[in-house]
Amino acid sequence: MSVRMLISALIFLVLCECMMLEAQLQVGFYDNSCSMAEFIVRQEVTNAFFRNKGVAAGLVRMHFHDCFVRGCDGSVLIDSTATNSAEKDSPANNPSLRGFEVIDSAKARLESVCEGVVSCADIVAFAARDSVVITGGLGYEVPAGRRDGRISLASETRSLPPPTLDVDQLTQNFRSMGLTQEEMVTLSGAHTIGRSHCLAFRNRLYSFNSTTSQDPSLDRSYAAQLKQQCPEGSTDASLVVPMNPVTPAITDEYYYTDILANRGLFTSDQTLLTDPTTAIQVLQNARFPFLWKSKFASAMAKMGQIGVLTGTAGEIRANCRVINT
Structure with missing residues (x-):
């Protein structure tokens, strides 16, 4: 192998390794960029739970329904528009999904202290984990770094398993x-x-x-x-x-x-x-x-790592209900 070929091969390997690292989620992803991220989400989940204990189940279900359609990209949070029926308004999600207001509250607080840093998809993943814990389940680390998807189609919720399956x-x-x-x-x-x-x-x-x-x-x-x-x-x-x-x-x-x-x-x-x-x-x-x-x-x-968007893919939504303009 020539020196030029060897250098090209090494560059290719380095690039591949960088792409793999970029695609990986990381525990403590916001430690430096927004250290209060997980704490703020946990506070919002706790406050909502004490108002209505049923919201915890809603947040766990929301994470599941998000991940099974286009991956864990927060697309389940996007509102429908005059030209598009979004995931949340499909028969598989409406009226069964709830807890959107908890995500909104957490996002609003996070935008006030760490503007444009914490993704809606990560908030959903954190909130699901916190809901498991507050209802008596075991805690677990949530690797973060997800970015938000820009597409939400009610027609794609066919991938969600209906209650009639064997x-x-x-x-x-x-x-x-x-x-x-x-x-x-x-x-x-x-x-x-x-x-x-x-x-x-x-x-x-x-x-x-x-x-x-x-x-x-x-x-x-x-x-x-x-x-x-x-x-x-x-x-x-x-x-x-x-x-x-x-x-x-x-x-x-x-x-x-x-x-x-x-x-x-x-x-x-x-x-x-x-x-x-x-x-x-x-x-x-x-x-x-x-x-x-x-x-x-x-x-x-x-499950929280299914089809995630990372690196420069997707976006960090300013409002979890609306795609950035």
């Missing part, structure tokens, strides 16, 4: 995002907090299939309770029930305990018992809650 479909959906089947079962445990609109599972109560109206895998007493909360024929789209009736605001193992008792609210919850491998994981998570919490923290950190 275990094979769920496994494939998560694998398409780079997550394993075990991580799918682990992350499904986020349903231990929060609520669901009746419309998301009404078919299991009244129109399961052509031969039976009620899903036979659903515990009968639980089904009767749900029918009282979600009357047949009701057109009230605001009717909601807790995902986990016992501890709806605590990140705990009762989601898996409910599944073992045939009290999983969604088809996509109860289906975890239909596969031997996922059924064993459900049993383990129910019996060893600290192990599940540890796996959940790791899986959340991994």
Whole structure:
């Protein structure tokens, strides 16, 4: 190899290494540029939680729905315009997503002390972690450095898994995002907090299939309770029930305990018992809650790195709801 070729090869390797470093997220990314970033987000989440405990589940769900559409780029925060229907207004997100005002408050404070520094995508990731912790889950480090996407299309929310999927479909959906089947079962445990609109599972109560109206895998007493909360024929789209009736605001193992008792609210919850491998994981998570919490923290950190924009890609939005002009 000639000297010129060797130098060219070395330059190429250095450039590749720099690109790889640029593409990596980093724990403590704002230590020098905005040292109060994570503290401010945590304060806003805490204040919102004490006003309404349900907001924590909303922020965890928001992070999930952001990452599964175009990656964790804050695109779920963008408002629709006269010429574009954004992600947040798709049937998959509206009216189920909540907590946008928490992100707005955190962003406003951060812009006042560190203008143009902290991305909306990172705020969402921090807020989800803080929501897990404040509801009793384990804390985890959030590598930051995400930048904000400039595209948000309601039509792209088809990549979000609906509550009607079976275990094979769920496994494939998560694998398409780079997550394993075990991580799918682990992350499904986020349903231990929060609520669901009746419309998301009404078919299991009244129109399961052509031969039976009620899903036979659903515990009968639980089904009767749900029918009282979600009357047949009701057109009230605001009717909601807790995902986990016992501890709806605590990140705990009762989601898996409910599944073992045939009290999983969604088809996509109860289906975890239909596969031997996922059924064993459900049993383990129910019996060893600290192990599940540890796996959940790791899986959340991994999910938060799906399709991120870094370096010079994207932008740092001044207003999380609006693309910079």
